[in-house]
Amino acid sequence: MVLSPEDKNHVRSTWDKIGGHGAEYGAEALERMFTSFPTTKTYFPHFDVSHGSAQVKAHGKKVADALANAAGHLDDLPGALSALSDLHAHKLRVDPVNFKLLSHCLLVTLANHHPAEFTPGVHASLDKFLASVSTVLTSKYR
Amino acid sequence: MVHLTDAEKAAVSGLWSKVNVDEIGGEALGRLLVVYPWTQRFFDSFGDLSSPSAVMSNPKVKAHGKKVLNSFSEGLKHLDNLKGTFSSLSELHCDKLHVDPENFKLLGNVIVVVLAHHLGKDFTPAAQAAFQKVVAGVATALAHKYH
Numbered sequence: 698m699v700l701s702p703e704d705k706n707h708v709r710s711t712w713d714k715i716g717g718h719g720a721e722y723g724a725e726a727l728e729r730m731f732t733s734f735p736t737t738k739t740y741f742p743h744f745d746v747s748h749g750s751a752q753v754k755a756h757g758k759k760v761a762d763a764l765a766n767a768a769g770h771l772d773d774l775p776g777a778l779s780a781l782s783d784l785h786a787h788k789l790r791v792d793p794v795n796f797k798l799l800s801h802c803l804l805v806t807l808a809n810h811h812p813a814e815f816t817p818g819v820h821a822s823l824d825k826f827l828a829s830v831s832t833v834l835t836s837k838y839r
Numbered sequence: 840m841v842h843l844t845d846a847e848k849a850a851v852s853g854l855w856s857k858v859n860v861d862e863i864g865g866e867a868l869g870r871l872l873v874v875y876p877w878t879q880r881f882f883d884s885f886g887d888l889s890s891p892s893a894v895m896s897n898p899k900v901k902a903h904g905k906k907v908l909n910s911f912s913e914g915l916k917h918l919d920n921l922k923g924t925f926s927s928l929s930e931l932h933c934d935k936l937h938v939d940p941e942n943f944k945l946l947g948n949v950i951v952v953v954l955a956h957h958l959g960k961d962f963t964p965a966a967q968a969a970f971q972k973v974v975a976g977v978a979t980a981l982a983h984k985y986h
Contacts (some may be wrong), residue, residue, distance in 0.1 A: 725964075728964050729964045729967055729968075732964040732965060732967070732968040733964070733967050733971040748964075801951075802967075804952055805951060805952055805955040805962075806955075808952050808953075808955045808956040809955040809956070809958075809959065809960075809962055812956050812957075812959070815956055816891070817869060817870050817873040817874070817891045817894070817895055818891040820870060820873070820874055820952070821873050821874040821891070824874050
């Protein structure tokens with residue numbers, strides 16, 4: 698799957714719109730994922746996953762910062778995400794199915810907070826972007 | 840069969856009463872066709888699907904979306920017997936329409952995204968979780984008679 702110039706514009710303008718809310722949205726997406734898809738909690742047995750958890754907030758910021766970095770390097774996602782790709786392959790080993798679950802919850806969060814910007818075309822581009830990031834993060838699994 | 844708590848059932852029916860089911864239907868089906876363009880394979884007779892705006896304004900998409908969501912709406916009244924409720928639709932989707940059940944999961948998640956889009960802060964994580972159970976249950980029920 699290839700991100701078209703239009704897809705890239707949609708991703709960049711979305712990240713501009715997100716502004717300083719990245720960490721907040723990252724945490725909300727994680728909370729949504731843990732609530733809707735309880736199996737995802739198996740990767741965080743050491744976390745307090747209750748609403749408002751400081752650990753979830755901190756982790757949401759990490760996820761958001763990584764996505765912002767990816768959004769800033771759309772022409773070289775494998776390069777930008779190389780270290781995270783190694784981490785997920787060799788240390789975290791999160792089953793690939795879970796990337797779709799988090800991606801879905803990120804889309805839900807963005808649709809919820811930015812309804813005007815979340816047009817069908819932008820929705821499609823963001824889905825492709827998150828799928829591309831997921832592919833890179835699982836690319837070294839075997 | 841889906842297992843919703845009483846709070847979840849209340850959340851689902853409360854939020855569902857706030858949406859225009861006909862409009863949500865067109866919106867959800869349209870977004871499915873835009874975001875996952877391979878799903879257009881079932882709709883060759885629908886005319887112009889060449890761009891997001893063509894899809895979203897296409898009258899056949901709106902009409903069909905309305906039909907699909909009204910059927911889904913019926914399902915919400917029978918959460919303890921989704922397999923029974925969708926039994927003949929399941930046979931139809933297998934034997935006549937030849938739709939891969941994976942598509943039911945895709946549409947279910949698009950419905951959740953559209954609800955999030957429309958409902959703002961009412962669409963809490965707990966409300967989403969309740970709807971995820973419902974869409975998963977409907978998808979399973981629609982796939983149940985496949986052979």
